[in-house]
Amino acid sequence: MPELPDVEVFRRYINEHALKQKISDVTVNNTGILKNTSVSNMKKALKGKVFSRTSRRGKYCFLETNGEDTVVLHFGMTGNIKYHENGTPLDDHERVRFHFENGNILSFVNVRLLGEVRLIKDKDSFVTSKQIGSDALQLSYNQFRQLLQRRSSMVKSMLMNQNLLSGIGNVYADEILYQSRIHPKKNVKDLTESQVKKLYTMMKKVTETAIKKNVDAGKFPHSYITHRREEGEKCPSCGGTLEKIKVSGRPTYFCPKCQEE
DNA sequence: AGTACCACCTGACGGC
DNA sequence: TGCCGTCAGGTGGTAC
Structure with missing residues (x-):
């Protein structure tokens, strides 16, 4: 699940439920999920602190504290965030739990262990060291056009290049x-220039729509194909059959009639 | 520079 | 019922 819209929805959920509550403990179900930190580091850095605000860049979610440290969440291919009322039993896939003094719990859920939780001091240097590009929602049209300049790659690969x-x-x-x-x-x-423009417009529109609909594909417009990612599904525009191919190794659905090469 | 392939993990699903 | 191969909304490394 976790692409920009999903992570943004998680971030808002955290804002709604888990800010400004004193952290009493951090427990880790599978230490493989921690990158460049340890359970004891996490406890030391977070106990007694609160999450003061959240931010996001691309698929990374940042939980800033009133201390020196910021928690970084990345979900990999699977995962979500869950705020538990007091006493909810631990599910196998809850890899990290942030316990609050009020008894409630913020849980990082990650089925496959491809996600990661980090502790960093400085968001900017993290972004720089990882070379994370500008957030798709923050990008201006001119910046977007700049990115395409003198570039030669399949358009889908370009869009997915973080x-x-x-x-x-x-x-x-x-x-x-x-x-x-x-x-x-x-x-x-x-x-063409008009295709670049269209691409930019749709990048914003699709992303914003997904967020607005709480990433519930069932509520997406009928003209969308996100909820039609299966062999034999029909194109909502022309009624033809959607095709499945591989692009940079990833399963790709498109309409061969509406999206001519 | 761009792409193909593999690895990392776990769970769901279809075929036998 | 159970085993097995395949696949999956991400990323990073390697090799061409």
């Missing part, structure tokens, strides 16, 4: 390209 712009993953890349009526394998150097 070093260029961050937040777009496999599913939303397909939706953006479908809404833009651009073939996923089209080379960015062959895009």
Whole structure:
């Protein structure tokens, strides 16, 4: 799940439930999820502190504290966030639990262990060291156009390149390209000015719509294909059959009729 | 520079 | 029922 819209929804959920509550403990179910830190470091850094605010860049979620440390969450291919009322028994997939003095718990859920939890001092240097591109929602049209300049790659690969712009993953890349009526394998150097413009507009629109709909694909507009990622599904525009191919190794759905190469 | 392939993990699903 | 291969909304490394 966790692409930009999903992470943004998690972030808002955390804002709604888990800010300004004193942290009493941190427990870790599987230490493999911790990167560059340890359970004892986590406890030491967070006990007695509160999460003061959250932020996000691409698929990374930052939980800033009133201390020196910031918790970084990345979900990998699976995962979500859950705020528990007091006394909820531990589920196997809850990898890290932040316990609050009021008895409630903020839980980092991660089925496959591809996600990670970190502790950092400085967000900017983290972003720099990881070379995380500008957030897709923050990018201006001019910046977007700059990114495409003198570049030669398949448009879907470009959208998913987190070093260029961050937040777009496999599913939303397909939706953006479908809404833009651009073939996923089209080379960015062959895009017309109006296609670039369309791509940018749809990137924003699809992302914002997904957030507005709380990333519930069932509530997405009928004209979307995100909830149609299965063999044999029909294109909501032309009624033809959606095709499944691989692009940079990832399963890709598109309409061969509406998105000509 | 861009792409293909593999690895990291676990769970769900279809075929036998 | 159970085993097995395949696949999955991400990222990082390697090799061409």
